[in-house]
Amino acid sequence: MDLSSINPVLLVASIMISATPILLAAIGEMVVEKSGVLNLGVEGMMITGAVIGFIVAINTGAPLLGFASAAIAGAVLSLTFGVLTQVFLSNQVATGLGLTLVGLGLSSLLGKPYEGQKTVTLPKLDIPILSDLPVVGRMLFSHDIMVYLSLCIVVAVWGFLKYTRAGLILRAVGESHESAHALGYKVIRVRMMAIMFGGACAGLGGAYLSLVRVPQWTEGMTAGAGWIALAIVVFASWRAGRILIGAYLFGGITVLQLNLQAAGLTWGVQYLSMSPYLITILVLVFISSNRSRSSHDAPANLGQTFHATR
Amino acid sequence: MIRRTLLATAAAGLTLAFGAPAMAQDVTKACFVYVGPIGDGGWTYQHHQGALAVKEEYGDKVEIAWQESVPEGADAERVITQMALSGCNIIFTTSFGYMDPTNNVAAKFPDVKFEHATGYKREHPNVSSYNARFYEGRAVVGHIAGKMTKTNKIGYIGSFPIPEVVMGINSYYHHAKLANPDVELVVTWAYTWFDPAKEADAARAMLDQGVDVITAHTDSTAPLAEIAKEGGSAWGFGQASDMAAFTTNDDGTAGPRVASIIDEWSPYYVKRVGQLMDGSYEQIDSWAGMPEGEVVIGAMNDAIPADVKAEAQAMIDAITAGEYHPFTGPMNKQDGSAWLAEGETAGDGDLLSMGFYIEGIIGDIPN
Numbered sequence: 001m002d003l004s005s006i007n008p009v010l011l012v013a014s015i016m017i018s019a020t021p022i023l024l025a026a027i028g029e030m031v032v033e034k035s036g037v038l039n040l041g042v043e044g045m046m047i048t049g050a051v052i053g054f055i056v057a058i059n060t061g062a063p064l065l066g067f068a069s070a071a072i073a074g075a076v077l078s079l080t081f082g083v084l085t086q087v088f089l090s091n092q093v094a095t096g097l098g099l100t101l102v103g104l105g106l107s108s109l110l111g112k113p114y115e116g117q118k119t120v121t122l123p124k125l126d127i128p129i130l131s132d133l134p135v136v137g138r139m140l141f142s143h144d145i146m147v148y149l150s151l152c153i154v155v156a157v158w159g160f161l162k163y164t165r166a167g168l169i170l171r172a173v174g175e176s177h178e179s180a181h182a183l184g185y186k187v188i189r190v191r192m193m194a195i196m197f198g199g200a201c202a203g204l205g206g207a208y209l210s211l212v213r214v215p216q217w218t219e220g221m222t223a224g225a226g227w228i229a230l231a232i233v234v235f236a237s238w239r240a241g242r243i244l245i246g247a248y249l250f251g252g253i254t255v256l257q258l259n260l261q262a263a264g265l266t267w268g269v270q271y272l273s274m275s276p277y278l279i280t281i282l283v284l285v286f287i288s289s290n291r292s293r294s295s296h297d298a299p300a301n302l303g304q305t306f307h308a309t310r
Numbered sequence: 311m312i313r314r315t316l317l318a319t320a321a322a323g324l325t326l327a328f329g330a331p332a333m334a335q336d337v338t339k340a341c342f343v344y345v346g347p348i349g350d351g352g353w354t355y356q357h358h359q360g361a362l363a364v365k366e367e368y369g370d371k372v373e374i375a376w377q378e379s380v381p382e383g384a385d386a387e388r389v390i391t392q393m394a395l396s397g398c399n400i401i402f403t404t405s406f407g408y409m410d411p412t413n414n415v416a417a418k419f420p421d422v423k424f425e426h427a428t429g430y431k432r433e434h435p436n437v438s439s440y441n442a443r444f445y446e447g448r449a450v451v452g453h454i455a456g457k458m459t460k461t462n463k464i465g466y467i468g469s470f471p472i473p474e475v476v477m478g479i480n481s482y483y484h485h486a487k488l489a490n491p492d493v494e495l496v497v498t499w500a501y502t503w504f505d506p507a508k509e510a511d512a513a514r515a516m517l518d519q520g521v522d523v524i525t526a527h528t529d530s531t532a533p534l535a536e537i538a539k540e541g542g543s544a545w546g547f548g549q550a551s552d553m554a555a556f557t558t559n560d561d562g563t564a565g566p567r568v569a570s571i572i573d574e575w576s577p578y579y580v581k582r583v584g585q586l587m588d589g590s591y592e593q594i595d596s597w598a599g600m601p602e603g604e605v606v607i608g609a610m611n612d613a614i615p616a617d618v619k620a621e622a623q624a625m626i627d628a629i630t631a632g633e634y635h636p637f638t639g640p641m642n643k644q645d646g647s648a649w650l651a652e653g654e655t656a657g658d659g660d661l662l663s664m665g666f667y668i669e670g671i672i673g674d675i676p677n
Contacts, residue, residue, distance in 0.1 A: 010518040018511055108347060115349045116531070116555045118538075214506040214532045219349035220379060221530075223505040254508060258515040261498040262465070266674045273501065 006259050012139045016147055017213060019251025021046070021205040021222075024150050025229035026236070026243050027157055028201025033233055034161065035194035036174035036301040040096030041081055042202050043226025044103020049074040049203025050210035051107040051114075054217040058119045066119075067146065067207050074203020075196040077103060082195040086188045089305045100226070108219045121215040122146060146208055151244075153201065158240035170194060174299035177306040187306050202226065228276075235280045237297040250276045340364055340583050341398035342376040343389055345405035345529075346504040352529040352550040353503070353573070354378065357404045357427075360575030367580045371587065382407025387414055394419040400586050402579065403427065405503070406472060413437055423586060428474055430662060435593055440578055443599030444474070445481035445661070446629050447571030448525070449636035450607050450622050451547045452482035454569055455523040456489030457618040458545055465496045465521040467512045467528055469503050471675045473664045475527050480668045481636050482525060485625075487670055495671050496521050506532035513537060517544055525549065531556065537566040545613060547571065552608040569622070570608035577603050597658060600630045637661065642669035 025042050032039050049070035057066030081099050084090045122144035125131070130141040161167040170190055172180045177187045209225070210217050228250055235250075236242035257272040342361045346354040358376065365374050375398065380389045386408045393401050394415060400423040403412045409429035416424040416434045424437045432439055455464045464486055468475045483495045496519070498512050509528045513536040516524055522544040526533040529549075534556045537546040542563065548556070548570025556567035578596060585591040598604040607626055610619050628634035639650030644667040650656060667675060 005519045007518055014511070014514050014518060018507070021507070108349065112349065116351050116553075118535075118555060118560070209507055214510045214530075214535055216506075216531060216535050218351065218506050218530050218532070219347035220504070221506045223502075223507065225507065255511050255515065258498050258500075258508075258512045259518070262496050262512075262515045262519050262521070264496075264673050266676055269499070270501070270676065 003260075003263050003265075005263050009135055009139045011255065011259055013143070015248060015252040015255045016140075016143060018255045019247045020147050020150050021208045021213065022225055022229045022232060022251055023244065023247035024153065024205035024208065025202045025226060026232040026247055027150075027154050027240065028198035028205075029229055030233045030236065030238055030240065030243055031157060031161075031170070031201075032194050032198035033302055034174045034238060034299055035170050035191045036177055036299050036304065036306075037085065037191050037195055038092045038096065038303040039078065039081055039099070039195060039198060040093060040230065041078070041099025041103065041226075042198075042229050043222055043224070044100035045074040045077050045199050045202035046103075046206035046209070046226045046229075047107040047220070047222045048077050048103045049206030050221060051111040051206075051217060052203070053207025054119060054210040055110065055114060057211055058114060058117060061120055063120055063122045063211050064145075066211055067204055070203040070207030071200040072203070074199040074201070074206070076199070078195050078199025078202070079192075081199075082192045085305065086191055086195075089307060092303050092305070104220065111217045111219060114217045115219070117216065119211060119215055122212050144212060146204070146212065150204075150208075154240055154244050161240065171299070174301055177301050177304070181306070181308055187308075191306075202229070205229070231277070231280045235276075235283050237283065238299065249279075337371060337373050338368075338400070338583060338587050339373045339375065339398045340579075341393045341396075341401045342374070343380050343386065343393070343401065343403045343405075343408060344376060344378045345380065345382065345407070347378050348376075350504055350529045351531045351553060354404070354529065355551050356573045357402070357575055360579040361402075363576035364579045364583050368583065368587070372583060380408075383411070387411035390415040390424075391418070394422045398422060400425065400583060406470075406474065423591065425582060430595075432593065432595065438582075438594050438596070440582075440594075440596040440598075441474075442573055442575075442604040443597060444571060444573070444605060445477045445636055446599045447605045447607060448478045448481040449485045449629070450625050451525055451569055451571060452485030453489045453625060454547075454610075454614060454618060454622055455482065455525065455545075456486030456493050457621075458568065458614065459486075459490065459493060459523045460543075461520045461522045462490065462492045463494050463496055463519070463521045465498070465513075465516040465524040467509065467516075467524065467526040467533055468497055468499045469527050470501060471499060471677075473662055476667070476675060477661055477664045478527055479671070480664065483671055484641065484668060485636065489621075497671070497673060499676060500528055502528065504529045506530045509533050510536040513546075534566050540566070542566075542613075548608055554608070557609065557611050564611045564613035567611065568613045569610045572606040572608050574604050574606050600626065601632055643667070644669055644671055 052073035053066040053070030056069040057063045084095050085092050124142050127141050131137045169185050173187050173190045181187050232246040235246040257269050344354040348358045361374050380386050402425045404427045406428045409431050412424050412426045413431050413433040416437045426439045428441045429439050466479050486493045500512050509532040513533040524546045526549045531553050534546050537544050545568045546566050548567050550573050552570045552572050553567050556565045559565045635655040637656035639654040640652045641650040643649045
């Protein structure tokens with residue numbers, strides 16, 4: 001074993017890239033869940049974003065346009081979920097699972113002609129002064145713009161939920177839709193917007209996979225990343241800051257264990273790969289065992305359907 | 311009126327449904343179970359090319375059907391059963407993890423032929439197994455890797471620690487070492503056959519640690535895409551399929567894929583379905599390689615120096631002619647104990663149960 005062959009600068013840099021797709025998807029899903037809606041279709045929205053982003057980028061030669069289209073595609077797909085669950089009051093779990101299946105099928109259909117093609121990827125930013133700093137320059141300040149955008153979204157969501165009136169309304173809708181309705185807030189409209197935001201974020205995360213991390217389209221390429229994003233939301237107990245930690249932890253452990261293996265460590269690597277899931281289970285156990293705490297974590301009306309006449 | 315039309319349609323439907331088995335007598339139905347999507351550009355794509363070759367060869371006399379992305383395990387058993395019930399005459403199950411499900415279903419359908427790829431269990435007379443000698447291809451790319459590395463560190467992205475993969479690692483390393491005595495091998499296990507993001511991460515981890523030639527034993531083209539980001543200072547190989555998109559870069563320079571190991575299943579599938587149709591079908595355990603055209607090395611690109619190309623071609627010719635066996639002694643096991651004496655070649659049994667690294671490889675095989 002030769003741990004000295006692991007370069008910490010490159011390790012952190014590759015963790016940031018590796019964690020970006022799940023970070024984007026998780027922060028979007030957290031907003032959705034904060035509004036009281038459980039959308040299990042993250043995987044489907046991600047892969048739809050991945051394929052649409054790739055198709056647009058390859059046809060226009062502009063990756064940023066690809067990202068924009070991916071966000072729109074994710075939001076449009078999530079809108080079908082929104083209409084079904086909010087207007088027609090369908091079961092959120094079943095509809096969410098259906099959305100995943102639709103997304104996987106739709107993406108493989110749309111992506112067929114694009115298999116094996118190469119696309120232009122996002123350039124690494126060259127930030128004046130910052131990028132030239134020793135160590136941190138390479139580690140933190142020479143990524144592509146989406147890495148920074150994902151971090152900005154996390155900060156924006158945190159500020160929005162904590163400091164704005166609209167954020168307070170969104171949380172109120174998630175905690176008690178009946179009360180929010182009685183106060184005159186448009187529960188369904190708020191939830192629809194949250195669902196579309198979640199869809200757009202998942203679409204961006206998917207496009208990051210197909211345009212930057214693995215710059216190509218391969219059927220089924222998200223390979224469960226959407227489910228990991230859902231786990232991160234629980235792991236983070238619905239807090240933006242912890243979403244960031246969770247995503248970097250989940251992404252980081254995958255990269256770390258591969259680096260350890262490449263450095264010659266063979267023992268315990270499987271346990272390391274398992275650990276994020278074990279931690280998530282522990283967090284779930286902790287949340288459900290502590291009744292008084294649980295009220296501060298999961299939105300009280302999470303997954304419940306709302307109808308004004310009830 | 312409408313009701314009558316409806317009834318007539320239903321009746322016609324019933325006739326069709328019950329008439330179908332009679333028609334199935336003339337048409338042989340060959341079915342395929344795939345572990346990944348056809349669009350993986352690698353393993354499953356090649357199996358599907360084989361399936362299409364069967365259709366091409368026999369036209370209307372065969373019907374083909376397939377199911378993609380079938381998880382290994384209980385789901386596989388359900389899918390295979392469904393295929394057997396739907397009138398398949400021969401079912402090819404194309405991943406190692408389908409071994410037990412295939413044998414379990416075979417017990418219930420003695421009239422259906424089952425063909426399992428890369429496994430070793432044939433518990434019933436209607437189960438055959440088939441594999442290709444991928445280690446022959448690994449030997450050739452190992453030689454190229456040994457010659458091309460500048461850092462003297464070469465990498466191998468393993469899927470699962472099964473004999474098939476261990477065999478590939480040993481063959482790759484052995485021939486890299488023969489070509490370049492200073493070479494060092496880095497192995498990482500991805501514990502998946504198909505997860506493009508993780509495969510890319512594995513390649514990235516190796517590149518970050520100074521590995522400059524990587525071969526993968528996973529199914530997607532992601533490692534090559536990751537290597538491409540190095541801009542010509544690192545190289546890789548197409549795996550299972552040619553992955554020709556990475557042969558040249560957009561600017562016309564030599565791309566990251568310097569050669570490839572292609573699994574060519576078509577000859578085997580065409581032969582077996584043909585035998586089933588003419589009645590000469592028997593249970594077999596097939597393990598063919600370069601001589602039979604089942605393992606093919608894809609076009610070598612210009613990143614490889616001409617003399618190395620010639621050496622690699624000579625090795626391909628020797629293996630194809632049956633003159634050279636990639637596991638020819640002297641070879642020792644990792645712990646230094648003797649395995650093959652000078653000039654001795656490894657037996658198939660030894661290879662198929664291979665659970666050890668050869669001398670010089672650092673690290674242990676996980677359990």
